[in-house]
């Protein structure tokens with residue numbers, strides 16, 4: 284048997300007609316940027332996230348960057364980020380000229396709140412909490428620290444569309460949140476896309492200006508903005524796909540529960556799910572000491588896997604100024620994590636096969 288890592292066609296086959304109608308409508312409207320589809324999506328996605336505002340932008344990285352700028356982060360400021368995350372979290376900070384300050388993560392792969400305070404300086408402005416792999420970070424503890432030290436909290440929810448924490452939606456858990464609509468995310472466009480959601484009107488208005496050359500009124504530029512917009516075709520596709528997001532996340536949960544209940548192998552460390560969280564399983568990540576051997580074994584048996592992520596950010600060439608730093612947990616996880624097949628439409632037989640092969644390892 285062959286098992287893919289991820290596939291879009293089960294999602295898209297079901298919606299093919301609706302997507303064609305939506306895209307045709309944009310074509311016939313003759314309006315491609317900043318129109319009705321975007322307005323409609325921003326309203327619907329804000330409702331979905333239980334927030335007042337949603338501002339679309341070009342991609343998740345820009346969402347993070349623009350949200351940080353809207354929070355007043357400038358050159359020379361410090362921003363707290365987890366040591367184990369996708370590189371975009373750090374790039375958003377360094378792109379502004381601010382300094383990413385790494386904090387180790389817990390066993391559940393989210394930032395360890397007990398290790399944040401020791402990293403704060405008088406230049407710290409924001410804590411970024413990443414809901415890595417689809418599970419929310421420990422938001423009550425993080426918000427408590429932020430309140431005490433007068434900091435903003437930004438959720439990097441790029442992998443957590445629809446996740447909840449104590450019954451509240453990812454996106455509504457801090458001062459603002461960024462989502463990515465990269466095709467492979469739980470809610471994906473057919474190209475790049477992203478947004479910022481928030482209950483803070485000032486942040487929403489700033490991001491709205493920044494994404495469009497620093498301007499709300501045409502040719503009147505209040506800020507040195509950028510060009511980062513969610514176009515009408517992507518917004519139209521997202522409007523169609525958003526209706527199915529909960530169903531797709533439930534499917535991912537059924538797959539994850541089978542992995543959690545049926546993988547029984549002492550060499551494999553399974554992911555931890557907090558009781559207060561609804562995990563949306565962007566990735567199902569296990570840890571194995573001899574990862575290379577395990578990945579080769581799965582590959583020989585027709586099972587595709589990926590590594591999220593193979594090198595800790597502070598060990599990347601792009602961050603050579605931090606290469607001498609040591610974050611033992613992040614480095615250990617970078618060496619041991621491996622993501623199993625996880626997507627809407629993977630069959631029961633395929634899941635059984637993956638479990639069987641892993642149990643025989």
Ligand SMILES: *Cc1c(COP(=O)(O)O)cnc(C)c1O
Pocket residue numbers: 342343344345368369371372413415439441442463464465475476477
């Ligand atoms: C995907 C991702 C981003 C960036 O999103 P893009 O749309 O690819 O720019 C940021 N943070 C995390 C955790 C991500 O997984």
